[in-house]
Amino acid sequence: METSTPRGSSWPAVPDTERRVLLELLVHGALPRVRIAERLGMSRTSLSRITRTLLDAQLIAEGSSVPLGGRGRPAESLHLRHDAAHFAGIKLTAETMYLVLTDLRAQPVAEVERALHSRAVPDVVALIADSITEAAARGTGRARSTGSSGSSGVVDVVGVGIAVAGDIRPSAEGLLLRHSNFLGWDAVPLGQLVSAATGLPATVVNDVHALAGAHHWFGSDASHRSLVVFGVGAGIGSGVVIDGVLHPGAHGRAGRVGHTRIGGKGRRCENGHLDCVHSFVTIPATEHNAGVAPGEHALALARARRGEERALRAFQAAARALGAVVADAVNAFDPEAVAIMGEGVDMLDVAPEHAHAAMSEFLEQGDPDDVPVQRPPFTFGLYARGAAVAAMRELLSS
Ligand SMILES: [Zn+2]
Incomplete structure (x- = not known):
């Protein structure tokens, strides 16, 4: 039995300005000193003092020189010691x-x-x-x-x-x-x-x-100042990044989307609706609407891909519901990009045109093609x- 424990390990106390430098390097990778100073609006002298502290604490290291703009002198880069x-x-x-x-x-x-x-x-x-x-x-x-x-x-x-x-x-x-x-x-x-x-x-x-939050920092273009990320699986929810910051909301409920009524008839949601986004978009809703047993999402998907009508309609309705809820988020936040992740996004392969048409239908104004919709690779981990x-x-x- 291992007797050592992680107890007692601690993150060194780092003042605010040092933390800002760490954050830049965490999100953007290795950066030349001059670029860090520019991004944080600090003088080279201040930056030198700060980086000395961080180098001494072994949180960062000096990286290889990167030529700037092809003509200037090589600038010294810094990077986070990821380990x-x-x-x-x-x-x-x-x-x-x-x-x-x-x-x-x-x-x-x-x-x-x-x-x-x-x-x-x-x-x-x-x-x-x-x-x-x-x-x-x-x-x-x-x-x-x-x-x-x-x-x-x-x-x-x-x-x-x-x-x-x-x-x-x-x-x-x-x-x-x-x-x-x-x-x-x-x-x-x-x-x-x-x-x-x-x-x-x-x-x-x-x-x-x-x-x-993870997609914003590590999965997406970290320069995005605004982003809405949907998680679709057993339920549907979203996370909203505004001005470069993830907003959990005043009561921890930001991004609770999905009870917009969109017509049709699907699975009864926990609020008693038969025609909200939840009635169609989640895995349990798609299973129900496709007429398979709970847990048989893969079977429903196979039937839809073969063109069996009831299963196909269930996935088309799921795609329409997803398009509607993405449109709602775009109407509310006008983000630079939308990312759709989760275990239950197959409707976008089965019926992409239904998602696109729903975006046109539900966007307050604008062209659905103006909204970059990302589908990053997803694993449960x-x-x-x-x-x-x-x-x-x-x-x-x-
Ligand atoms: Zn509902």
Whole structure:
């Protein structure tokens, strides 16, 4: 049994200006000193002082010289030491705890997956704490090859993020997880409980917001100042980036889209609608509307691809619902781009023209072709990586 624990590892106290430099390097990769000074509006002298602190703390390193504009002198670049710190990201579902340890590029160095034998809060918190210890020990070999093994013999974990479907609401006691229907939890101070159990800073984040934050920093063009990311699967939600910042909303509910009534008749949603976006767009709705049993999404998809009418209509209706909800988001935020991710986006392959037509129908004005819609590669592990990114964000941009 591994006796070392991640307890006691910590992110060095870094003043605000230093943190801004770290954030630039995290999001944009290696940058010449002159470019960093420009971007942050600071003098070369100030930047030199700041980078000295960060070099001494071994958070950044001097990179290879990059010629600027092809004619100037080579400029000295700086880059983040991606292995200087590791973060634990966790995605909780009704059945499973999935944990990933990542480096500062959000690249996984270890993973742990455990069934939830109990949904009692203390049991889940204990499972998370044990799994962090296990992953930190397991990540050592992998991290050692890149020279980042901590002196304690385990990977240094400096922060924890937990992604859950539910509202994450600020309160006097910190963030509270509200209305987590999958887990049957309400008003749980999950971050504080995990922090107490692990001795690490811990934060909790809505799972679709986690996906959006990770896509903004690491999956998309990080220069985007505004972005709406949809997560489509068992449910539908979205995360909104405005002015370069992920907005969780005043009550943790930003991006709760999907009850717009769009006509037709589909599966009854939890609000009792038969004709809202939820009635058509989610995996359970598509299964129901295609006439297959719950869990037989793949069968419904195969039937739709063969052109069987009922299944095909279900996917066409899902595509129309998705087009409608994307149009709503564009009407509300006018983002530079929209990204659609999740386990349930096959309707865009089966019936892309229905999504496009719905955007034309529901956009307040403008041409659907003006809105860049991205479909980034998706794996379920991205939720946990997104949670790790939320932990990074907590340390770097708060
Ligand atoms: Zn509804």
